[in-house]
Amino acid sequence: METLKLAFFCWESLHSTFKVGGLAPATTHLAERLAQKGHEVHFFTRGEGDDATINNVHYHYCLPYGDNIVEYCRTMSNMLVDAFRAHDTPPFDILHFHDWHVVEALHTLRDRSTVLSYHSTEYGRHGGNFGGWWEFKEISGKEWYGGYIAKTVTTVSSSTKTEVMWLYNVPGWKVTVIPNGIDPDAYYARVDPGEVKKHYGIHPLAPVVLFVGRLTYQKGPDLLMQAIPEILAKHWDVQFLFAGTGDMRGYLEGMAHGLPVQFLGYISDEEHVRLLNACDLVAIPSRNEPFGLVLTEAWSAERCVVATDVGGLAENIDNFRNGIKVPVRPDSIAWGVCHLIDDPAYMQRLGKAGRRKVMERFRWSVVSERMLGVYREVLRKGRDEDNRAG
Structure with missing residues (x-):
């Protein structure tokens, strides 16, 4: 050749x-x-x-x-x-x-x-x-x-x-x-989710929603933040981790006052993998997303995703088969998160289906x-x- x-x-x-x-x-x-x-x-x-x-x-x-x-x-x-x-x-x-x-x-x-x-x-x-x-x-x-x-x-x-x-x-x-x-094996690790959660002061059994990405308007972290009170109204024990930096951080910190939210800033690749494998689901609330690397990273770790129905996310997620796609609205994001947290076994099935798709296509x-x-x-x-x- x-x-x-x-x-x-x-x-x-x-x-x-x-x-x-x-x-x-x-x-x-x-x-x-x-x-x-x-x-x-x-x-x-x-x-x-x-x-x-x-x-x-x-x-x-x-x-x-x-x-x-x-x-x-x-x-x-x-x-x-x-x-x-x-x-x-x-x-x-x-x-x-x-x-x-x-x-x-x-x-x-x-x-x-x-x-x-x-x-x-x-x-x-x-x-x-x-x-x-x-x-x-x-x-x-x-x-x-x-x-x-x-x-x-x-x-x-x-x-x-x-x-x-x-x-x-x-x-x-x-x-x-x-x-x-993507190299899916680079994002899959056997971790003790409870120990990782305890590192962040979170109860080992508390559900954790992870956001990974730039804290910018395009990535929609404010939409997820607006969804949090509605999620907590149905699931009081859910915790939220935001990993990443960006020009919206100060604004988001103001929105997060009194809410179970932690801003982790820039995290290492190793910690990124630990969090992916320890969280319960990954939220991707982008307003515009050409591809969405965090989707294939989450799938590689067998994590389920709630993502907005835009761009590459809309193309690649098979709704209710390997993730949930929702409109670009805080109430829709809240519904998707609650729908999954209500059924941990369903979350696990969707995450495993996502990894299979990564192995076949990405x-x-x-x-x-x-x-x-x-x-x-x-x-x-x-x-x-x-x-x-x-």
């Missing part, structure tokens, strides 16, 4: 000082899985220190600067292109760009065999609202331009495909849906092979164009 020389452009990875959200694990693990298959993978990203090879992936770092996020990403793209050119002999076969941050680099290298992956959109990151400030317009413009000049486009869900087609007029034939992958061995199919199609089309030109 043909081996490829691949260049990843992304503003974060798991192996740098800059890790913001789900983009880092999604791109890092994809790169590592492709390297395991024998392909030569170079990852151009932000970071301090010298270049390094980690898990067979070659990392090349830069330290950008800028007075705002748009200028910062412009200097980053220029630096990444310089690093790329230093390693372009023999030439790379595929250049894979992730999200808008590196569109300036895509512009410079647009004549090559390029792939742009939309992990989300600026519209989606604002919870399905159009922003009025200049950064929103600048970033949205770069997302449009990237979809226009890339040879092919991937999205993490069909809903995101529809979103970029609607927002940016990207033709459907140009877009392939490739979901995020393991990296499956997802990486699908991405390789996209790469080979780009190369095939490039060869056909060269033949016609010749």
Whole structure:
């Protein structure tokens, strides 16, 4: 089988000082899985220190600067292109760009065999609202331009495909849906739930609802917070843990006054796994969700989920078979949580069904092979164009 020389452009990875959200694990693990298959993978990203090879992936770092996020990403793209050119002999076969941050680099290298992956959109990151400030317009413009000049486009869900087609007029034939992958065994652990709960001052038998994610409008933590009094009216002993950081934390802390809620802030990967396997259910109350990595993480731990019926969550959850989907409303979220807590055996069945779906559809061995199919199609089309030109 043909081996490829691949260049990843992304503003974060798991192996740098800059890790913001789900983009880092999604791109890092994809790169590592492709390297395991024998392909030569170079990852151009932000970071301090010298270049390094980690898990067979070659990392090349830069330290950008800028007075705002748009200028910062412009200097980053220029630096990444310089690093790329230093390693372009023999030439790379595929250049894979992730999200808008590196569109300036895509512009410079647009004549090559390029792939742009939309992990989300600026519209989606604002919870399905159009922003009025200049950064929103600048970033949205770069997302449009990237979809226009890339040879092919991937999205993490069909809903995101529809979103970029609607927002940016990207033709459907140009877009392939490739979901995020996961290593399910990395999120499954045998823990004593009672001991983990006691660590947080919670009675070992008290039901625990876990939220994991950025505390931002898009992720809907305020919707879950508004649902809590209604949940407690029916189940007084339920406890709530919010893991993550974000600009809504102060507002949420005010809402949580007098409620059985703990804000854990940033947690380590190890603690993340412990909590997933110790909680009773995971709540995902997003207003907009391109994919929702926390869904496949929860399923990998055999946890049941209550999620809003949006985006990738709506696509991937089979309602009442491996989770519960509810409208984007606090009272609906409260109903879903109460419905599950009333029947622990049912919760367990749904969680196990979720893990089975992960094993069938979302393991990296499956997802990486699908991405390789996209790469080979780009190369095939490039060869056909060269033949016609010749």
